[in-house]
Amino acid sequence: MGKPTAKSPRAQGPDPAPRSPWSRLFVRKGIPEMVYLPILSVFTAFVIGGFITAFSATTTLDAWSTFFQEPVRALAATWGTIREAYSAMFVGAFGNPIEVFRQVMSWIQTGESKALLASIRPLSESMVISTPYIIAGLAVAVGFRGGLFNIGAEGQLFVSGMAAAYVGYAVHGLPWFIHLPLAILAGALAGASWAAIPGYLKAATGAHEVINTIMMNYIAFRLTEFLLNGPMARPDGLPITPEVLATAYIPRLLPMPVRLHWGFFIALALAALVYWFLWKTTYGMEIRMVGANPRAARYAGISVTRITVLTMAISGALAGLAGTIHMLGVEHRMVRAFSPGYGFDAIALALLGNSHPLGVVLAALLFGFMRGGAARMQSLAGTPVELIRVIQGLVIVFIAAPEIIRGLYRLSSARLERLPQRRNADGV
Amino acid sequence: MQQSAMLSALIKNRRRNFTVGLFLIVEALLIFLLLGDTSGKVSTFVLAITRAGTNIGAPDLVVPTWSSILALGTLVGVTALWQLIRGFQRTNAVVISMVAVGIAAFLIWATRDKSLNLTGMLVSSVIRATPIALAALSGLYSERSGVVNIGIEGMMLMGAFVSVVAASVAGNLYVGFAAGILAGVVLALLHAVLSIRYSVNQIVSGTSIIILSLGLTSYIFRAFIDPPHPELNSPGSPLAAVAIPFLWRIPVVGPILFNQSPIIYILFMLLIATQIFFYSTKWGLRIRSVGENPKAADTLGINVSRLRYISVLISGGIAGLGGAYMSIGSVGFFNEGMSAGKGFLGLAAMIFGNWNPGGAFLGSLVFGFFDSWQEKLSILQVGVPTELLGMAPYIATMIVLAGFIGRSRMPAADGTPYEKQ
Numbered sequence: 001m002g003k004p005t006a007k008s009p010r011a012q013g014p015d016p017a018p019r020s021p022w023s024r025l026f027v028r029k030g031i032p033e034m035v036y037l038p039i040l041s042v043f044t045a046f047v048i049g050g051f052i053t054a055f056s057a058t059t060t061l062d063a064w065s066t067f068f069q070e071p072v073r074a075l076a077a078t079w080g081t082i083r084e085a086y087s088a089m090f091v092g093a094f095g096n097p098i099e100v101f102r103q104v105m106s107w108i109q110t111g112e113s114k115a116l117l118a119s120i121r122p123l124s125e126s127m128v129i130s131t132p133y134i135i136a137g138l139a140v141a142v143g144f145r146g147g148l149f150n151i152g153a154e155g156q157l158f159v160s161g162m163a164a165a166y167v168g169y170a171v172h173g174l175p176w177f178i179h180l181p182l183a184i185l186a187g188a189l190a191g192a193s194w195a196a197i198p199g200y201l202k203a204a205t206g207a208h209e210v211i212n213t214i215m216m217n218y219i220a221f222r223l224t225e226f227l228l229n230g231p232m233a234r235p236d237g238l239p240i241t242p243e244v245l246a247t248a249y250i251p252r253l254l255p256m257p258v259r260l261h262w263g264f265f266i267a268l269a270l271a272a273l274v275y276w277f278l279w280k281t282t283y284g285m286e287i288r289m290v291g292a293n294p295r296a297a298r299y300a301g302i303s304v305t306r307i308t309v310l311t312m313a314i315s316g317a318l319a320g321l322a323g324t325i326h327m328l329g330v331e332h333r334m335v336r337a338f339s340p341g342y343g344f345d346a347i348a349l350a351l352l353g354n355s356h357p358l359g360v361v362l363a364a365l366l367f368g369f370m371r372g373g374a375a376r377m378q379s380l381a382g383t384p385v386e387l388i389r390v391i392q393g394l395v396i397v398f399i400a401a402p403e404i405i406r407g408l409y410r411l412s413s414a415r416l417e418r419l420p421q422r423r424n425a426d427g428v
Numbered sequence: 429m430q431q432s433a434m435l436s437a438l439i440k441n442r443r444r445n446f447t448v449g450l451f452l453i454v455e456a457l458l459i460f461l462l463l464g465d466t467s468g469k470v471s472t473f474v475l476a477i478t479r480a481g482t483n484i485g486a487p488d489l490v491v492p493t494w495s496s497i498l499a500l501g502t503l504v505g506v507t508a509l510w511q512l513i514r515g516f517q518r519t520n521a522v523v524i525s526m527v528a529v530g531i532a533a534f535l536i537w538a539t540r541d542k543s544l545n546l547t548g549m550l551v552s553s554v555i556r557a558t559p560i561a562l563a564a565l566s567g568l569y570s571e572r573s574g575v576v577n578i579g580i581e582g583m584m585l586m587g588a589f590v591s592v593v594a595a596s597v598a599g600n601l602y603v604g605f606a607a608g609i610l611a612g613v614v615l616a617l618l619h620a621v622l623s624i625r626y627s628v629n630q631i632v633s634g635t636s637i638i639i640l641s642l643g644l645t646s647y648i649f650r651a652f653i654d655p656p657h658p659e660l661n662s663p664g665s666p667l668a669a670v671a672i673p674f675l676w677r678i679p680v681v682g683p684i685l686f687n688q689s690p691i692i693y694i695l696f697m698l699l700i701a702t703q704i705f706f707y708s709t710k711w712g713l714r715i716r717s718v719g720e721n722p723k724a725a726d727t728l729g730i731n732v733s734r735l736r737y738i739s740v741l742i743s744g745g746i747a748g749l750g751g752a753y754m755s756i757g758s759v760g761f762f763n764e765g766m767s768a769g770k771g772f773l774g775l776a777a778m779i780f781g782n783w784n785p786g787g788a789f790l791g792s793l794v795f796g797f798f799d800s801w802q803e804k805l806s807i808l809q810v811g812v813p814t815e816l817l818g819m820a821p822y823i824a825t826m827i828v829l830a831g832f833i834g835r836s837r838m839p840a841a842d843g844t845p846y847e848k849q
Binding site for chain 1: 626629633635636637642643646650651652769772779815816822823829
């Protein structure tokens with residue numbers, strides 16, 4: 001790997017270990033690259049996102065048109081726009097801390113909880129959004145560990161949501177402790193079988209899973225549209241499924257308007273489960289072996305075919321759980337706009353989290369809170385929600401090419417290891 | 429050792445022949461199922477079409493529904509039996525032609541007691557195939573040099589967006605096309621730097637380009653264009669079709685091939701030029717060698733990185749042109765996420781075509797045909813929901829990729845970064 005690092009423009013200074021405040025902050029203290037690289041990547045992406053925000057606001061552009069008369073005003077306007085957008089995002093994501101504190105105090109004094117619940121709603125919404133992010137991110141991460149790109153998480157989310165919705169509204173008369181697990185199981189199975197198809201095709205014929213999972217996405221979208229327009233439409237004909245019976249709801253923690261449900265904790269438990277599975281079980285080790293070096297795995301007597309199908313099925317089951325839990329916990333019915341792209345964003349999450357469950361959870365919380373705050377940012381500061389997708393794209397670029405970040409912050413590269421590069425594409 | 433390998437290849441081959449035969453039998457049975465209520469009905473295919481006020485005449489093609497479906501089904505059945513008993517030498521060609529026969533039978537069935545403008549359907553197939561074919565060509569340049577380019581989808585989206593804005597600002601479509609191509613090249617440069625210089629996993633790099641383009645185009649669209657400045661999304665009417673003198677009056681073929689948008693002619697020229705470039709020029713040979721065996725090419729003094737950079741940039745330019753065609757070339761505006769998988773379909777068409785320009789174009793035509801049949805069949809009201817018909821191109825892609833029609837051979841070093849020792 002020596003070559004690309006040596007080629008990176010700034011790392012090649014006269015000083016073998018260039019001194020920069022960033023280097024002192026992270027590298028000298030012995031903090032592993034795995035930790036500070038994502039942090040710096042996210043930070044840089046936010047800075048660039050801030051400039052994009054600033055220079056797409058008319059107030060900033062007006063101020064810059066008179067830059068030579070009033071340079072300070074231009075700079076102040078730029079800073080003001082960035083601050084306004086990001087602070088709106090922050091308040092949208094966490095709620096207003098002062099307000100929350102005030103409401104807690106008044107709740108203690110009066111016992112009136114309505115205002116308190118309203119004030120923590122933003123925080124709960126961010127956690128609600130983080131839930132499918134965590135699980136879908138785990139889905140893609142398991143695929144990565146097995147050397148497979150599951151770009152089809154989005155489609156798996158949809159088919160599993162439809163399957164769980166069907167079990168949720170069409171099966172009557174069950175107590176909740178049977179109905180709810182049944183619906184979740186239906187969703188997980190739907191996702192698993194949807195993903196197992198490209199897995200099988202990859203294993204049996206070598207057809208690349210990237211294109212096949214994308215094709216399965218489009219097929220899933222058409223299937224969802226078909227089912228919503230006909231067989232599974234509500235009796236009044238709207239393209240929405242009937243509401244899931246209350247026995248299949250994932251219970252909420254607190255009364256409305258706080259929509260936080262137990263699914264969030266299921267997601268955290270799943271992360272622990274995935275960690276245990278990948279690192280503490282034989283199957284997990286076989287998946288990681290096939291991902292790291294399929295040829296070596298084959299010589300070690302592992303059936304690469306079986307593991308490939310298994311990896312995709314597990315990945316699909318997780319993606320299915322993401323859709324199912326989101327549907328049973330929040331939406332309670334299926335609509336075409338069910339997911340704003342949880343499955344696609346999951347790719348960025350898995351990369352950002354280095355395909356490690358803990359990393360994925362942290363990345364998912366970050367993106368969940370970003371998306372939670374983005375709506376408020378759009379309504380208050382007028383910055384379109386799509387900004388966060390730009391930030392996501394930048395984060396992937398920086399994570400994938402750590403040399404950019406190293407060069408940017410003049411980090412000494414002496415003791416740094418490249419993020420593990422997984423098996424390369426073979427034939428797209 | 430040698431012998432057992434040959435034997436296992438033979439067994440594999442036999443099993444494959446059997447699978448193909450079984451597939452054909454199922455197809456024949458499905459065709460016979462269509463016979464249902466078709467006795468005494470006729471299917472009318474209109475071949476005439478009106479272009480520029482002139483009716484390019486051709487007599488209607490009227491076929492009796494029942495007997496033609498029966499004939500086509502029997503043809504497939506006989507082929508299947510032959511395949512099971514004797515086996516064909518070229519199963520690929522057999523499968524492709526039999527699938528075509530099946531589609532013909534379905535069209536005849538769908539048109540019973542109705543009429544379908546076949547020429548119009550083929551014209552729209554070519555139009556819909558164009559962005560896919562451009563994406564396929566784009567993928568061809570990149571992958572022939574050994575760089576997988578998943579990001580074509582994003583490059584097309586960006587090309588579509590930038591070309592609309594540039595054409596709206598300049599008031600000139602050609603400026604728009606140039607800007608769209610440039611946008612594709614810029615994104616390709618990012619892909620090239622990431623995957624060639626930094627040896628980033630090429631799929632990760634491509635994915636990041638897709639996400640980045642989706643985000644940037646939607647962001648700028650909503651921040652600047654959609655509510656505040658709709659005039660930036662009005663590049664004027666798309667390029668008019670240009671009729672090639674004399675040739676355009678040929679019945680059926682004329683409207684399909686010789687009375688189309690200039691971009692489609694450019695596509696035809698690009699296809700021919702690509703074929704000549706790769707197989708008859710020194711530089712084409714070098715690019716292919718870099719994609720097959722970069723180490724050997726390097727030993728012979730070929731600059732691997734430079735050739736890969738050039739190929740990826742060309743790839744980006746063609747993808748940008750494809751994107752520009754989607755917006756200012758055909759519909760005349762930009763929509764969020766309007767590339768809608770065309771880039772991926774292009775990659776699938778390229779694989780279908782075994783990394784050759786001609787084959788890739790053929791694959792694109794198949795996708796274009798399926799794309800237009802969804803629309804035409806929903807007009808005919810065949811009773812099959814449009815959403816299910818809309819799955820056809822994607823299912824077709826998966827069948828193709830599964831190597832049903834034979835494993836294709838990709839460039840040997842495709843997807844592997846080359847690091848000079």
